[in-house]
Amino acid sequence: MKEELKAKLFQEGKESFPAWWITLENIGFILNWAIGFYLLLPFKCCGIPIVSWIYLIILIVVQILLKYHNCTNCYYYGKWCHLGWGRLTGLMFKQDSGNLETGMKLAYSYILQLPVILIAALIAGFMYGFSFTNIVLLVLFVIINLLQGVVLRKKGCEVCKARFICKGSAAH
Numbered sequence: 064m065k066e067e068l069k070a071k072l073f074q075e076g077k078e079s080f081p082a083w084w085i086t087l088e089n090i091g092f093i094l095n096w097a098i099g100f101y102l103l104l105p106f107k108c109c110g111i112p113i114v115s116w117i118y119l120i121i122l123i124v125v126q127i128l129l130k131y132h133n134c135t136n137c138y139y140y141g142k143w144c145h146l147g148w149g150r151l152t153g154l155m156f157k158q159d160s161g162n163l164e165t166g167m168k169l170a171y172s173y174i175l176q177l178p179v180i181l182i183a184a185l186i187a188g189f190m191y192g193f194s195f196t197n198i199v200l201l202v203l204f205v206i207i208n209l210l211q212g213v214v215l216r217k218k219g220c221e222v223c224k225a226r227f228i229c230k231g232s233a234a235h
């Protein structure tokens with residue numbers, strides 16, 4: 064993190080986040096991604112759910128790149144941020160090694176996740192039929208995404224040390 068930005072840190076922000084907060088947020092993300100994977104299963108090629116696997120590969124690559132480009136430049140690098148990813152990044156990459164501009168562009172993947180999977184799941188439903196499980200999971204997927212994007216993200220940003228300097232902050 065650049066020295067001039069340190070002066071603009073939110074002094075009352077949390078230095079680290081409790082384990083229950085980190086665990087709950089991570090469960091939310093894993094659930095979100097797992098449902099996304101499941102909803103794409105109907106698209107098969109030679110019996111292989113190819114679209115689900117492509118989704119998973121893209122997800123893993125984007126997540127690694129986000130850690131590299133965003134988290135290496137964050138105040139919480141090496142620390143327990145609200146997701147614990149700052150700590151994880153500290154074990155994987157050198158501090159300030161990523162490009163924040165690239166990281167910000169990659170962060171749009173969080174916004175795109177909902178419409179892309181939602182449209183794909185609806186197409187899958189019209190092509191292969193809607194099962195009860197798929198409808199329930201689709202509703203759950205929408206709820207989790209809205210909860211994460213509208214409620215939880217703001218809550219995390221409000222007590223984040225970087226809330227005034229982070230371009231992705233929901234609590235400026």
Ligand code: SF4
Nearest residue numbers: 220223226229231232
């Ligand atoms: S302000 Fe929000 S988006 Fe930015 S680092 Fe803090 S919690 Fe993450």
